[in-house]
Amino acid sequence: xxxxxxxxxxxxxxxxxxxxxxxxxxxxxxxxxxxxxxxxxxxxxxxxxxxxxxxxxxxxxxxxxxxxxxxxxxxxxxxxxxxxxxxxxxxxxxxxxxxxxxxxxxxxxxxxxxxxxxxxxxxxxxxxxxxxxxxxxxxxxxxxxxxxxxxxxxxxxxxxxxxxxxxxxxxxxxxxxxxxxxxxxxxxxxxxxxxxxxxxxxxxxxxxxxxxxxxxxxxxxxxxxxxxxxxxxxxxxxxxxxx
Amino acid sequence: xxxxxxxxxxxxxxxxxxxxxxxxxxxxxxxxxxxxxxxxxxxxxxxxxxxxxxxxxxxxxxxxxxxxxxxxxxxxxxxxxxxxxxxxxxxxxxxxxxxxxxxxxxxxxxxxxxxxxxxxxxxxxxxxxxxxxxxxxxxxxxxxxxxxxxxxxxxxxxxxxxxxxxxxxxxxxxxxxxxxxxxxxxxxxxxxxxxxxxxxxxxxxxxxxxxxxxxxxxxxxxxxxxxxxxxxxxxxxxxxxxxxxxxxxxxxxxxxxxxxxxxxxxxxxxxxxxxxxxxxxxxxxxxxxxxxxxxxxxxxxxxxxxxxxxxxxxxxxxxxxxxxxxxxxxxxxxxxxxxxxxxxxxxxxxxxxxxxxxxxxxxxxxxxxxxxxxxxxxxxxxxxxxxxxxxxxxxxxxxxxxxxxxxxxxxxxxxxxxx
Numbered sequence: 001x002x003x004x005x006x007x008x009x010x011x012x013x014x015x016x017x018x019x020x021x022x023x024x025x026x027x028x029x030x031x032x033x034x035x036x037x038x039x040x041x042x043x044x045x046x047x048x049x050x051x052x053x054x055x056x057x058x059x060x061x062x063x064x065x066x067x068x069x070x071x072x073x074x075x076x077x078x079x080x081x082x083x084x085x086x087x088x089x090x091x092x093x094x095x096x097x098x099x100x101x102x103x104x105x106x107x108x109x110x111x112x113x114x115x116x117x118x119x120x121x122x123x124x125x126x127x128x129x130x131x132x133x134x135x136x137x138x139x140x141x142x143x144x145x146x147x148x149x150x151x152x153x154x155x156x157x158x159x160x161x162x163x164x165x166x167x168x169x170x171x172x173x174x175x176x177x178x179x180x181x182x183x184x185x186x187x188x189x190x191x192x193x194x195x196x197x198x199x200x201x202x203x204x205x206x207x208x209x210x211x212x213x214x215x216x217x218x219x220x221x222x223x224x225x226x227x228x229x230x231x232x233x234x235x236x237x238x239x240x241x242x243x
Numbered sequence: 244x245x246x247x248x249x250x251x252x253x254x255x256x257x258x259x260x261x262x263x264x265x266x267x268x269x270x271x272x273x274x275x276x277x278x279x280x281x282x283x284x285x286x287x288x289x290x291x292x293x294x295x296x297x298x299x300x301x302x303x304x305x306x307x308x309x310x311x312x313x314x315x316x317x318x319x320x321x322x323x324x325x326x327x328x329x330x331x332x333x334x335x336x337x338x339x340x341x342x343x344x345x346x347x348x349x350x351x352x353x354x355x356x357x358x359x360x361x362x363x364x365x366x367x368x369x370x371x372x373x374x375x376x377x378x379x380x381x382x383x384x385x386x387x388x389x390x391x392x393x394x395x396x397x398x399x400x401x402x403x404x405x406x407x408x409x410x411x412x413x414x415x416x417x418x419x420x421x422x423x424x425x426x427x428x429x430x431x432x433x434x435x436x437x438x439x440x441x442x443x444x445x446x447x448x449x450x451x452x453x454x455x456x457x458x459x460x461x462x463x464x465x466x467x468x469x470x471x472x473x474x475x476x477x478x479x480x481x482x483x484x485x486x487x488x489x490x491x492x493x494x495x496x497x498x499x500x501x502x503x504x505x506x507x508x509x510x511x512x513x514x515x516x517x518x519x520x521x522x523x524x525x526x527x528x529x530x531x532x533x534x535x536x537x538x539x540x541x542x543x544x545x546x547x548x549x550x551x552x553x554x555x556x557x558x559x560x561x562x563x564x565x566x567x568x569x570x571x572x573x574x575x576x577x578x579x580x581x582x583x584x585x586x587x588x589x590x591x592x593x594x595x596x597x598x599x600x601x602x603x604x605x606x607x608x609x610x611x612x613x614x615x616x617x618x619x620x621x622x623x624x625x626x627x628x629x630x631x632x633x634x635x636x637x638x639x640x641x642x643x644x645x646x647x648x649x650x651x652x653x654x655x656x657x658x659x660x661x662x
Contacts, residue, residue: 075574075654096578103576110658114571118280130273131576133264 021087023182023214024049024072029081031067041067042237054215056225059234065218072216073106073185074098086182103132107176111188113168115160122156125175132179146174150204166197186217190224202227265581274588284557285593291553292597292637296630299543300605304622306539308613311621323494324461326519327504328487340509340516343473345488346395348507354496359396360485361462364389364476369446371469373432385431388468391476399489400461407437407454415474423454427467461489547637554641558590562649569649570657579650586646587639594638595631602630
C-alpha cells in the first residue's frame with residue numbers, strides 16, 4: 001500500500017504524551033498597524049486550539065480575521081501577547097525559524113487557490129515539500145496520495161487552468177495536506193466557489209475533521225461556519241465563541 | 244495514517260523551527276521550471292547576452308586573426324628597415340658624421356642585405372624644367388625636391404623602375420649629370436619614357452633622365468623627387484655628407500645591425516648618430532593586438548552591459564509579476580534566501596545560456612569572416628570556454644537587485660497580491 005495522508009489517531013504512546021500541548025495558543029494577542037493614528041486590528045485575543053479541534057472564525061470584512069490568520073500562520077507577528085505553536089513561543093523565533101515552522105506545521109488553503117499556473121497539478125502539490133527538508137524519494141508518491149485523498153488524482157498531469165474552481169481548491173487542499181501538517185489554516189476557502197463546489201469542499205473538510213485534522217477556518221459566511229464543530233466570531237478585533 | 248518520514252515528535256517545538264533547507268537539486272529544478280514557464284521572454288532576454296558575448300568572442304577572435312595578418316605583412320618590410328641619421332640637424336654635424344658610399348662600409352656587416360645613402364639637396368631657387376623655353380600658356384617650370392642617392396640606395400628602398408635604369412657607381416664616380424625621376428615628378432614634367440634620353444633643366448644645368456621610378460617601399464619622398472647620383476651632387480652642389488643611411492637587414496638581424504651600424508659608419512662620432520629601427524616584431528605584434536583588443540573588448544563590454552541591463556530589467560519585471568508565487572513559496576516554508584537564490588539562479592542561467600549561444604555565434608563569425616578573407620582563424624581556446632561563465636557572472640550581477648527585492652517582500656503583502 002502506498003503512502004497516504006491524514007491526521008488520524010496517534011500511532012504510539014510517545015506521541016500520546018505530546019498531545020497535551022495545544023496545537024496553537026494565543027495569549028493576549030494584539031496587532032496594531034501604523035501610528036498616525038494607530039489602527040488596532042486585534043485586541044487582546046485569547047484562543048486555544050487542541051489537536052483535532054476544528055474552529056470556524058466568522059466575521060465581516062475589516063473585523064480582523066485576516067490579521068488573525070496571518071499571525072496564526074506565522075506570516076506576521078503580533079505587537080503584544082504570546083503566540084505558541086506546538087508549545088514553541090513564536091516571539092522567540094528568528095524569521096528563518098518561523099519560515100521553517102510554517103513549512104512543517106501549517107498547511108495553507110487560500111481563497112484564490114494560489115496554484116502556479118505553469119506547473120502541473122502534481123508539481124503544485126509536490127511544491128509544499130521542497131522547503132521542509134523531506135527527501136526527494138517518494139515525493140511524487142506522497143503528492144499522488146494527497147491527490148487521491150481529495151479525489152483529484154485523475155487530473156495529476158493537468159495544468160490548473162484546465163480545472164474548475166472546485167477542482168483547483170481540492171488541489172490546493174491536497175498541497176496543504178502533504179507532509180501531514182499540525183494545523184490546516186483555511187482563508188475563505190469557499191469564497192471563490194459556486195454552491196456545488198462549495199459543498200464538495202465542505203464535505204471534504206468534514207471528512208478530514210472526522211479523521212482528526214486540526215483546522216482553523218476563516219470565513220464571512222455563517223453557513224460555512226455552521227459545518228464546523230466549533231465557531232468563534234470576530235468583531236473589531238475581538239473574539240467571541242458561540243454555538 | 245501519516246506520510247512516511249514525518250514523525251510527529253520531530254515536528255514539535257524547536258524541531259519544527261529548525262533552519263529551513265532547500266537542496267541544490269530542488270533549487271535548480273525550481274529555477275529551470277521558472278525559466279521554462281516563460282520561454283519567449285527568456286529567449287528575448289538571453290538575446291541581449293548572446294549579442295554581447297558573441298560580439299566579445301568575435302572581436303577578440305578577429306582582432307587576433309587580423310593582427311596576425313597585419314604583423315605578417317608588416318614583417319616583410321618594416322621589420323628589416325633601419326635608418327641612420329645625424330642626431331642633430333645642422334651643417335657641421337651633417338657634414339662630418341656620415342660618410343659617402345655608406346654601402347661600402349655597411350655591406351661588411353653580416354645581416355645587411357642592402358644599404359645606401361640619401362640626401363636632400365639645397366638647390367636654391369632653381370626650378371626644374373623639361374623644355375628649354377618658357378611657355379606663357381602652360382607651366383613648364385616646377386619646384387621639385389632634389390635628392391642625391393648612392394648606388395646602393397635603390398635596392399635598400401626596394402625601388403622598382405617604370406622605365407630606364409638606376410644610376411650606378413660609375414655615374415657617381417664620374418659625377419655624370421644624370422638623374423632619375425620619381426613617378427610623380429615625371430608626371431609633372433610630362434615625361435613617360437626615357438627611350439630618347441630626355442633632358443631636364445635644374446636652373447641652368449642640364450641633366451639627362453636615365454630612368455623613371457615606378458615605386459618604392461621605403462622613403463616615399465623619392466616618389467615626387469628628382470634624384471641624382473651622390474658624386475654628382477658633391478661636385479655640382481657641394482654636398483658634403485649624406486643626410487641618412489638607409490639599410491635593409493635580414494629578418495631577425497635588425498636589432499644587431501642597429502647596434503653595429505653607427506660605429507661602422509662613424510667610428511669616432513657614432514654617438515652623434517640616431518638609429519631608427521622598428522621594435523622587436525614580437526613586441527610589436529603584441530602591441531598591435533593589445534591595441535585592437537582594448538578597442539574590441541570595450542565594444543564587447545558595452546554590448547554585455549546592454550545585455551546585463553536587459554537581464555536586470557526582465558528579472559525585475561519577473562519578480563513583480565511573480566509576487567503571488569513568492570508569497571506562496573514563503574507560506575510553504577521558503578526563507579528569504581531561498582527566494583533570492585531562485586531568482587539569482589534563474590538570472591545566472593539566462594546569462595550562462597546567453598554565454599553559450601553567444602560564444603558559438605562568435606566562433607562562427609570568426610571562422611566565417613576568416614574564410615571569406617582567406618585568413619587563418621586564430622582564437623584563444625579559453626575565450627569560448629570562458630564565455631558561459633562570463634555570461635553567468637553577468638546574469639548573477641544583473642539578478643542581484645531583483646533577487647534582493649524579491650527576498651525583501653513580506654509574505655503577507657506578497658500573498659495579498661495573489662498568483
